[in-house]
Amino acid sequence: MTDDVAVLGVGMHPWGKWGHGFVAYGTAAARAALADAGIAWNDVASIVGAGTVRGGYPGYVAGATFAKALGWQGARVASVYAACASGAQAVGTARAQILSGLADVVLVVGADSAPKGFLRPAGGDRPDDPDWLRFLILGATNPAYFGLYARRRMAVHGDTVDDFAQVKVKNAALGALNPNARYRRRVTAEEVSASPVVADPLRLLDICATSDGGAALVLSSMGFARRHGVTEPVRIRAVSTVTPRYPNTVLDLPDIATDSAVAVEPGGETFRASIARTAYEEAGIGPEDLSLAEVYDLSTALELQWYEDLALCGEGEAAKLLREGATALGGRIPVNASGGLASFGEAVPAQAIAQLCELTWQLRGDAAGRQVAGAQVGITANQGLFGHGSAVVVVR
Incomplete structure (x- = not known):
């Protein structure tokens, strides 16, 4: 093309x-x-x-x-x-x-x-910065809203803490095979469950670190x-950098129930789903054409959310996809064959580029022990704060 x-x-x-x-x-x-x-x-x-x-x-x-x-x-x-x-x-x-x-x-x-620790908004008090407002007004650091997303998935879709742990188990096993990863050790679900609680229900090993x-x-x-x-x-065939659409204009906290007793179905297409849809449309492909995906697993629960936003499965079916082994190496649609943020930690401006490095190695057939057999089409996905979309489609 x-x-x-x-x-x-x-x-x-x-x-x-x-x-x-x-x-x-x-x-x-x-x-x-x-x-x-x-x-x-x-x-x-x-x-x-x-x-x-x-x-x-x-x-x-x-x-x-x-x-x-x-x-x-x-x-x-x-x-x-x-x-x-x-x-x-x-x-x-x-x-x-x-x-x-x-x-x-x-x-x-x-x-x-x-x-080390949380990524703080830069430059002191910034009342025009959604990050700063979220920290100050809601007391919601990144792990706090990761926890809210996880609770919502549990309430609406029936996901379990063991499902979240299994995401870490999968990604750690792949990261152990990646020479560029920071954490190169397999972990068990029991180790995830035994790690300290950071933002209930998420534990330390459910949440990505910060890295260089x-x-x-x-x-x-x-x-x-x-x-x-x-x-x-x-080849890069599509780059989606779309912004949210009205009425989904509340950035970062779009569908989180702030009352823990209430969890409702979101209305219409989510921002993350629109990022993926735009990439698919520009590339002229659909999720059924993918060989693999690299997604931004800031937490284990958020990786599951990306399965649905990328239309790898229907809404509420992400945990089932995981349990079937479809997103593991050798499965129907491997996700985070690199090991993901679970294995790398977050080096913010480098991460979307690193995702493309991984897809390039995979599509070349150069990913060694973590190689996805016959990889021909891949997609990356993450979401930048302040309404920045991010998805890239690569093909061979």
Whole structure:
């Protein structure tokens, strides 16, 4: 298809707590992606950086920061911030430049050096920041509303704490096979249940950590890929960065029952479902065409929610899909073959890019022990705060 963009190279800096600044991780990932593509930095026409507000001024101008670290060479530069969707927005910007003819080769980079503990809103009191308002007015840190989502699933759909634990068991087993993952140890459901309660019903092992890490992509036009000798590259076919639609305009807390005695069915399409639908429509595929998916498992319960939002199953059927083994390696539709955030932790601006690295390795057949057999089509999904959609479809 003429609207496809080639993924020529991918690279990552392993996730962990390394004690360095985000620039070191992003630069390492960028150099790995360039080497993977067989492209010199001087051949890159544009660089798009996914921003991190925790990196100070260099984080706000991430594109220029990475360009400087790699060595000024005159490339176009752009910086994108969209919270958890920053990486997908950066990919969307790069794709637009390529399809418009502004650049043949674009480097996309995201990296973070995350604080220990909760991710706080940056810059002190910010009454115009939904994060800050949620923390101050509701006392709802991220784990608190993860817990609310989990309780709602239990009340409406009958999910159990063991279902949530089994998501962690699945993802930890896959993360143990991934050299870039921070946590590379299998866990049992009993270990999940024995870990400390953080936000009932979720325990410590149900919730992702914060991490340092970096990821990068070298994207190009299909014409450049062919001239470069790559005749059948992994291709990006759709990028969905949609915003919510009225009346679903309350960001972040859309369908949560704040009265614990009340849990109601949501009305109409959820924001996350609209992100996925838009990606499917642009790519000209449906969920039945997918080989695998990488989703943003901020908590185990939220991974189950993504199954339904991606239409991998009907509403309320996510736990059944999990119990049948459909989302495990070897199942009908493996989800988070990388190990997910359960195994990586969250390095916010890098995460959506890392999801695409995983899908690229999978579609190339280079995912070693976690390889999904015959992978041909994959989708990524996450949701950035303040109404940022994020889903990308890749094909082989």
